[in-house]
Amino acid sequence: MKKKIYYILLINLIFLGVSCQTPVEKIKYKGIDRTLCLLQHSTEEAPNNVEILFYGQSIIGGMKTNILIDSLRAQYPFANITFKHKPIGGFTIPKLIKTAEHDLYHENPDLIIFHAYGGIKEGLYDELVKNIRQNMASDVLLLDHHYVWNKPSTTLQSINEAHDRDSKAIQEIADRYDCGIVQVRDQWKQYLIDNNIEANELMGNRIDPNVHPNDQGNKLLRSFVFSKLIQEPEAIYEVQKDSIRDWHEFKSQNNLSTNFTGNWVQLITDPSKNNEVKLEVLIDGKKPSAHKSNYYISRPTSGFKSWMPSILKVSLGENLPQNEKWTLEIFDLERETNTFSFKLKGNITGADGEGNSANDFTSDSGRIKIKKEDFYIFENERIFKNETPENFKVHFSVEPIVKDVLVLNEKNNRYNVFRGLNSENHEIQINVLSGNPIIEALLINQAFLNNNE
Incomplete structure (x- = not known):
């Protein structure tokens, strides 16, 4: 009888009796089937780690995702559920497509839950x-x-006709890229009909026109998402069939090296046996810090008396980055021309050039690049009605995703060891610096789509 193979990030990473020599047809799991199986197949003896990342704008921001997570933890008491909450209120798709470079791609969650307007x-x-x-x-x-x-009512009709069209387009995009979808719109309309209430009963303060759900509306929204996360998966997740994830199990602790194809690699260990073990990781003979793909830039800090970032997107330059904190100081603001001057300084590099918001900027070291259209200082002023003071400072950091030396502990059983920009061929070598580690496997991820799809 065919066995159901459960994905378990614990010490016994085996295929439940399925021979490693048996050919297995690989498939690409669609929708959220993998996440559903991780949640539903967790047991007290074999809990699964499930990380959820919330992204988008104010609808996600205001839905009180912590309450949703509490409901999921009650539903799945044996799953180890963690979450990150990163929406930006007021940021539609044309802005989020830029901030996603800071917020998303260096992460490796099991599930992304997303809503935003615009960009269709x-x-x-x-x-x-x-x-x-x-x-x-x-x-x-x-x-x-x-x-x-x-x-x-004419304005409401126009808005809802547009949202009907956009919702249909979102469904088509979900189908095109094999995403799951919560059909909030159809369920919301049906709720209004079933309860014989008007739309304003679920919005704002029920008096002033509003796009934001009130407490009752947010409760309804959470219920729709929750219902999606407790439904039965269409396909049972079996790790050996997963076409974008591979396990590599080391046959000997004396030879912790292998070749792989992927863009994200995690080390799976037995946490009970690895306290204070130190490991050195080499990718293609180089430390992770020697790979540009190992770095990302944190979201720039907010504008003056604002929650929106001061810069939509800061990019790494051509030269190799380093772990560093950066400060961009603004001066000579000219509101008639909507321009300002600035100077950039790194806590390691030091002074790294001056520029003007009317032009693209590359720092003197070649480590930092900013396009002129990504400065968001005057847009923040327009939205929040506050003038940016002279010498206002914007902060961001260049941070490594993977450390050159890993210190294992009793709390964790997986560690990031490599992040690449593309699913390419690499060699990994793990050297033991101290201790006697028990390394169970590598979990090798590829992106859901390659760059040619």
């Missing part, structure tokens, strides 16, 4: 979802649009 006609919504699929192995769950409220 321009193809940017499609582009953002495709970018996620080409950079990450995560399951993706898209939410289409709820039913908003506005006055007069």
Whole structure:
């Protein structure tokens, strides 16, 4: 009888009796089937780690995702559920496609839950979802649009016609890139009909036109997402069939090296036997710090008296980056021309050049690049009605995803050891610096789509 193979990130990484020599047809799991199986197949003896990342704009930001997570933990008491909450209120798809470079692609969650407005006609919504699929192995769950409220009725009709069209397009994008989808719109409309209430009962303060759900509306929204996360998967997840994830089990602890194809690699250990073990990881003979793909830039800090970032996107330059904190100081603000001057300084590099927001900028060291259209200082002023003071400082950091030396402990059983930009061929060598580790396996991820798809 065919056995169900459960994905378990614990000490016994075996295929439950399935011979390693037996040919297995690989498949690409669609929707959120893998996440559902991780949740539903967790047991007290074999809990699964499930990380969820929430992204988008204010609808995600205001839905109180911590309550949703509490409900999931109650539903799945043996799953180790963690989450990150990264939405930016007011940021539609044309902005999120830029900030995603800071917020998403260095992460490796099991599931991304996403909602945002805009970008449909321009193809940017499609582009953002495709970018996620080409950079990450995560399951993706898209939410289409709820039913908003506005006055007069003609305005409301126009908004809802647009949201109907966009929701249909989001469904098509979900189908195109094999994402899961929560059909919020259809369920929201049906709820209004079933309860004989108007749209304003679920929105804002029920008096002033609003796009944001009130507490009752957010509770309803959470219930739709929760229902999706407790449904039965269409396909049972079996790790040996997964076409974008591979296990490599080391036959000997004396030879911790192998070749692999992927863009994200994690080390799986027995935490009970690895306290204070130190390991050195080499990729293609080089330390992780020698690979540009090992670095990302944190989201730049917010504008003056704002929650929106001061810069939409800061990029790594051509030269090899390093772990460093950066400060961009703004001066000579000219509001008639919407320009300002600035100087950049790194806590290691030191002074690294001056520029003007009217021009693209590359730092003197060649480590940092900013396009002129990505400065968001005056947009913050316009939205929040606060003038940016002279010598206002914007901070961001260049940070490594993987450390050159790993210190294992009793709390963790998986560690990032490599992150690449593409699913390419590499060699990994793990050297033991101290201790007697028990290394169970490597979990090798490829992006859901390669760059040619």
